[in-house]
Amino acid sequence: MSSIAVIKAGMYTSFQDLGRRNYAHWGCPVSGVMDEYHAKLANTLVQNSVEEAVLEISLQGPTLKFNHDALVCVSGLGADIFLNQQSKKINHAFVVQKGNVLSLPKISQGNRIYLAIHGGFKRKKKLGSVAQFQPITENFKLKKNEGIQLKKTTIEYSKLDLNAHVSVENEHYKSQYLEVRKGPDFNYLSKKFEEQLLNTTFKIGKQSNRMGIELLSELEVKSTSLITNITQPGCVQLTPSGKLIVLMKDAQVSGGYPRVLVLSQRSLDVLSQKKLGEEIQLVMSKN
Template sequence: MIKIRKPGFFTTVQDTGRTGYRDNGVPVSGAMDMFSAVLANRLLDNRDKAAVLEIAMTGPVLEFSEPTHIVMTGAAMHADVNGTAIPHNRVVKIKPGDILSFGKVEKGIRTYIGVKGGIKTKKVLHSRSYFVPVTESGRVAVEQTMEYSAFEGDIENLIEIKIDNDFLFEQEVRVYPGPEFGLLSAEDQDRLEQGSFTVSAQNNRMAYQLEERLSPNEFGIITSATLPGTVQLTPSGKLIVLMRDCQTTGGYPRILQFSERSISVLAQKRAGEEIKLNILR
């Protein structure tokens, strides 16, 4: 098992999400940077849906009681096992009693730790992703333990490979026009395509707000379906990008839709960083 000796700033268990329950108002949840979470599992020869740890900003201290293999992906965060630094995007063997700890994050904001076979926390609605009130906890806690299956063999892909995840830290995000994009004035459409937008301090797993605004409006719509990546426009002109724990419906115009790739890019941005929108038509 894994014992949480220190929980870090905001560490959760996530998989690819809780699908098939949106008609009952249940968010999808799942890894904010899905690219990095799935990459961790593929490097370990796990199923894509296997649960991983999602670490935001400051990492936890973890103690392993059984042999296994782990891999770290996503944000560039210093990590070491028993004081010896470990690399990103490389499988690392773990022995009973090993301690995994983290330093500061250098680039990005979310790091993922995959474990061979996946983390075996309780499934709720066919997913292990943390989301209160669907799950009892919203983040890991000190002294908490989490099961995994011991693994003493070797993984065939313990080879040096080049992982190209540089796109996660670029400014450009790819988006598509949303159902209400046509309500915007030509001026606001140009602003979206030509300007840059700053991530607000008001950001979390539910939504990211952007600092810059479009024109005030009176575009009321009937409450309609939303998805992770939907960009809502409020009457004051504020832009809200819905993320993995977002609500399933909303009454604000849906002017853009982020691609899956671009949700991962935004998930690695911190307050004050800028993005540029590449609107694909």
């Protein structure tokens, strides 16, 4: 029998870890968690290595029935968490007993939350990672009625902190300022546009997903395609229609649009939690 039965899979729940780092030479994206800060926090609070797989949960979360005891943690900016009917706190570890049902019906703040379980999920690595991405993995997200296997089927109650929590330092998620640095094709920008870029308010656009996040503005600029070159999560591309696209974890490993700016992972963490229509501004990093 599986450790966990998936009663509802949720809208977009997927297994992720820190990604598939060394397969760009075969055209494989990095993949992995969008918000590394909260994913690492979830793993840490259940005393896992930060490299362990977690479930990344977007929009509406899953309903999971546990077939044995487990120590779990849900982390993120805000979500409704129920163990049977009892409400649980975010960013706090807690014990789930055999037969309990964990449901995550609503993410109340941000876009995604992370579920980590002590000992980790038992998943086969494909090209060095469990991160779900087709066709490297069979499916791109969790499916209803799928059985989830855990590496540990018992809890060593005496050895573990069963209520670990921290007062989370995630104030920076509330800021609308995202730190950027010059990208490899920064010189492609005119001085005038360069200034405008740093004095404009952008809105998160509809075409935003695990591949990229669209930043919309009133700026008028055109670009052209360049020779196809290296792209990585964090690269900000200027498309021929003048849109800015921040490449996220499932982005292509190469592309032909000018890479005008680059966001740090810390900025990507924050951006991944900004909702459709939310406003942001870009600030040039001082170092």
